[in-house]
Amino acid sequence: MNLIAADVGARLGAREVLSGVSCVLETGWTTIVGPNGAGKSTLLRVLAGLLPYQRGTVELDGRPLADWAPRERAVRVAWLAQAGEASADLTVRDTVMLGRLPHLGLLGTAGARDDAAVDAAMDATECRDWQYRRLQQLSGGERQRVLLARALATEAPVLLLDEPTTHLDAPHQVALAKLFRRLGTTHTVVSVLHDLPLALHADRLLVLCGGRVLAHGSHDDPVVHAALVDAFGGAVRIDRSGARAMALPDLG
Numbered sequence: 001m002n003l004i005a006a007d008v009g010a011r012l013g014a015r016e017v018l019s020g021v022s023c024v025l026e027t028g029w030t031t032i033v034g035p036n037g038a039g040k041s042t043l044l045r046v047l048a049g050l051l052p053y054q055r056g057t058v059e060l061d062g063r064p065l066a067d068w069a070p071r072e073r074a075v076r077v078a079w080l081a082q083a084g085e086a087s088a089d090l091t092v093r094d095t096v097m098l099g100r101l102p103h104l105g106l107l108g109t110a111g112a113r114d115d116a117a118v119d120a121a122m123d124a125t126e127c128r129d130w131q132y133r134r135l136q137q138l139s140g141g142e143r144q145r146v147l148l149a150r151a152l153a154t155e156a157p158v159l160l161l162d163e164p165t166t167h168l169d170a171p172h173q174v175a176l177a178k179l180f181r182r183l184g185t186t187h188t189v190v191s192v193l194h195d196l197p198l199a200l201h202a203d204r205l206l207v208l209c210g211g212r213v214l215a216h217g218s219h220d221d222p223v224v225h226a227a228l229v230d231a232f233g234g235a236v237r238i239d240r241s242g243a244r245a246m247a248l249p250d251l252g
C-alpha cells in the first residue's frame, strides 16, 4: 500500500511549513531526516490525515486521503506521535490494546484475534514482560516501546512513526532498526529520525529542509549524501569507506 504526496503545501498559522512536497512512499523503510523545524513532523501529520493542507494532493492507495472514512484509514495507517499521549493509569496491555480500537465492532469487545495482535506487538518491542504494569511505573524508554507496540498492534500496512527511537538505549535502537527493515519487506514504514547513523540503515532517505524535499533515494545514493551535508550545514560528513555509508558529526 502506498502513500503519494504531490506538490503539497501546508501552513501553520501564517507560516508556510511545507512547500511543493512530492514523494512516493511505498513498501520499504523510508526515513525522513532534516534539521529542527524542517517540517518533518508536519509532513508525517499530513500523510496521516491529521493535518489539513492548503495545496496539492495526498493519496492512499490511489484514493485521496480525505475520501477514506476515519476507521477505514485507521486500520491502514498507524501513527506514532513525537510525544505520544497515553493515560498513565492504564496498564501496558490495555494501552497496546487501544491500537485495536479501529478493528473493534460497535460493542468494542476484543477477541482472540485482537489478543494475538497485542501479544505480537508487545513481543516486537519487548514489553510483554511488564504488560500488567501501569504506564506511570515505566521509564521513558520503556514507555516509548509501549507506544510503538500500540501502533504495531493496529497491523496497519502503513506505519508513520515520528521519532520512534526517542529515549531508547543503543541495543533497543538497533532492535528497532532491524524490526523496521523486516517490516519494510511487506509494509510501508516511514519514520522520522534524528540519529543519522541509524537513519542510513533505512532503504530510502527523504531529506527535508525548509519545508522542501532536497533528495529522496537510497542510502547509498551520493545525491542523498550531498543533500544531507547541505541540510545540516556541513555539521555532518558522510564516510563512504566501509561497506555501508556512515553519517558522522563533523567537528572540524
Ligand SMILES: Nc1ncnc2c1ncn2[C@@H]1O[C@H](COP(=O)(O)OP(=O)(O)OP(=O)(O)O)[C@@H](O)[C@H]1O
Binding pocket: 012, 013, 014, 015, 017, 034, 035, 036, 037, 038, 039, 040, 041, 042, 043
Ligand atoms: N502551531 C504552529 N504554528 C506555527 N508554526 C508552527 C506550529 N507548529 C510548528 N510550527 C513551525 O513549523 C515548522 C515545522 O515544524 P515541524 O514540527 O514539522 O518540524 P520538524 O522538522 O519535525 O522539527 P523537529 O526536528 O524539531 O521535531 C517549524 O518551524 C515550527 O516552528
